[in-house]
Amino acid sequence: MQTKKIYIETYGCQMNFSDSEIVAAVVKEAGHSLCESPKLADVIFVNTCSIRENAELRVRNRIQEFKSLKKKNPDLIIGILGCMAERLKTQLLEEEQFVDIIAGPDAYRDIPHLIGNVESGIKGVNVLLSHEETYSDLNPVRLGSNGVSAFISIMRGCQNFCTYCVVPYTRGKERSRDMLSIVNEATSLFNNGYREITLLGQNVNSYNWQQYTFADLIKAVAQINPLLRVRFATSHPKDMSDALIHTIAALPNICKSVHLPVQSGSTAILNRMHRKYTREAYLERIQTIRKHIPEASITTDIITGFCGETEEDHQTTLSLMETVSFDYAFMFKYSQRPGTQAAKLYADDIPEEVKAKRLQEIIDLQNKLSLKSNRNDIGKIFEVLAEGPSKRSQDYFSGRNSQNKMVIFPARNTKPGDYVNVKVTHCTSASLKGEQCEV
Ligand code: 5AD
Ligand code: SF4
DSSP, rough: OOEEEEEEEEOHHHHHHHHHHHHHHHHHHHTTTEESGGGGOOOOEEEEOOOSSSHHHHHHHHHHHHHHHHHOOOOEEEEEHHHHHHHHHHHHHHSSTOOOOEEOTTTGGHHHHHHHHHHHOOOOEEOOOOSSOOOOOOOOOOOOOOOSSEEEEOOOOOOOOOOTOOOOHOOSOOOOOOOHHHHHHHHHHHHHHOOEEEOTTTTGGOOEEETEHHHHHHHHHHHTTTTTTEEEEOOGEEEEEEEEHHHHOOOOOOSSSSEEOHHHHHHHHHHTTTTOOOHHHHHHHHHHHHHTTOEEEEEEEEEEETOOOHHHHHHHHHHHHHHHTTTEEEEEOOOOOSSHHHHHHHHHOHHHHEEEEEEEEHHHHHEEEEHHHHTTTTTTTEEEEEEOOSSSSSOOOOOOOOOOOEEEEEOSSTTTTEEEEEEEEESSSOOOEEEEEOO
């Protein structure tokens, strides 16, 4: 086998970035090396996202650029990994004829073999989904890491089948990773200087390995060392248990930040989305979180313009946003995905202009709420984990507080990984700014 220089480009969610670190580990173990630029590469992998049509279009455009590199260098191998590979399978080979490898999210161990096949002139496709694969024995190569924060994938797949969502089809059945391997990975990251770990999964609250729940797992990771911060994403409201809320409240190094996607404020729409909770049940979970963790930030995901959404449903979403007063939100126009239940059952009947208008109203409201939340922090002192010099100036550092808000402060011999107390003096809707202080 010839060793190759491999360039990996990643699109989509944190899970995909974490998967690229697994791919990097697989190819390095097989004797290949990684490189930073597609121009230097023998193999280009694009790890793709299918969540919305736009995500796929971006990837399609980007791979056209790689096609021109291949014209200059016919030996260049181009591979599509992840959700688009899984969703489109060999169709992608027909549509993008210069592509050599298609590998789905459970087929990454097969990549060295697929590269070998291409060398013998055979295009490589592996889109088998597994009920067991968790890559638990692999030691991910931390790509683009700041040396302070890292992601650990704790489970794979999703079987909630929200009607709009393609993930259960592209990532397969839900399975949890061996808890001991997660704790070992976190311990070794801590010993290597990392200070913040985000436990990742499509629906971390339903983590279940042997008799252990997510509350048990996060506690075990938090107990590695008080200087290790623990975060998690993403939670499903139906599985946000009291036990987990109590665990977050009890351990100081579990970050006080809960991302709880609501998707819509209207129970009728939630039903059609198959979210398995009502507006009232969601608000009840928020109240319980606020009661036990009053300092927690709460963030969400919202989809606007889902099938059959009336103006009244939309107003109900705006009113839920006001009621909860989210600290931050990811907001999207509904994008119909082929093969999902929504695509089969309902018409995508909200006109594009209406979707755009509603999205703008949601964004405008959220900007107001984010600014209000940040203004509320002026005068408070936060413990901030320093990540690195701020983008704008070397004299400033940036880091995050427990609530996951970005905080900018003047550097004073500050090193990445230091915990610094910062008193907030200014803010925008996107970040806090302050001065270092003693407590
Ligand atoms: N259209 C728009 N947004 C979607 N999401 C998932 N599927 C779709 C879709 N078909 C959003 C949800 C989810 C986030 C990761 O992406 O809000 O929580
Ligand atoms: Fe998609 Fe729902 Fe699973 Fe999240 S919980 S990945 S929105 S199906």
